Amino acid sequence: MGVNASDVPTATTCDHYCNQTLESRHKDGGVNNYIIYGFPYSTNTWRALAVLNEKGLPYTRIKVDLRSGEQKKQPFLSINPFGQVPVLKDGEFKLAESRAISEYLETAHRSSGSQLLDHESYKTMGTQKMWIYIESFKFDPPSTILNYEQAIKPLMGLKTDYKLVNETVPKLEKVLDVYEERLKNSSFLAGESFTLADLYHLPNIQNLMGTPSKILFETRPSVHRWVANITARPAWKKACDVNW
Structure with a gap:
């Protein structure tokens, strides 16, 4: 209708x-x-x-x-x-x-399941959107390069470009330093609840935690706690099930 x-x-x-x-x-x-x-x-x-x-x-x-x-x-x-x-x-x-x-x-489906954005407060939504864009423009570019070089290429039988990895690591470290300071005072990036701002990070984090780059997350206590929290969510574990 x-x-x-x-x-x-x-x-x-x-x-x-x-x-x-x-x-x-x-x-x-x-x-x-x-x-x-x-x-x-x-x-x-x-x-x-x-x-x-x-x-x-x-x-x-x-x-x-x-x-x-x-x-x-x-x-x-x-x-x-x-x-x-x-x-x-x-x-x-x-x-x-x-x-x-x-x-x-x-x-x-804003009223179903987990509330991944705040649809009632423009200010809260603004903070959530800010971190969503930070993921897209600050975190995703270096983490995608490291993911491809260290996790994807080996699966494809291709050689890792270690020069590119070494050039990219400091860029991701700079982002994670900002995250560490934010997460010292906040359970999640956009506040005290899990939102799309956190969820969007999960794919690259999932793969990077199986590569040498995992140390970038583990050596930052607040980031490490956050990563452990979001990767343990049942919805995420189900998403990563490759048995289709």
């Missing part, structure tokens, strides 16, 4: 009204399960699955075999022409990019 213009309240409440409408059609027993196209070893797939798990949402996983290049062929390219996973399907609606998927799910 659509929404007629006459059904919409004044402009000041339209955003609230539309969000309520979006959430209401996702109630249990309403829309069928989500479909998530991904790969069991894809860190970005883990991110989207973690949000689905945190929110307690039903979903069906469709494996896209990255090793055989299935993501670069039809019919997957008709789902995401950029040839990347994950992709979320909500009925006929398709959404790519793990962070976009995560915020969509959190917004659509």
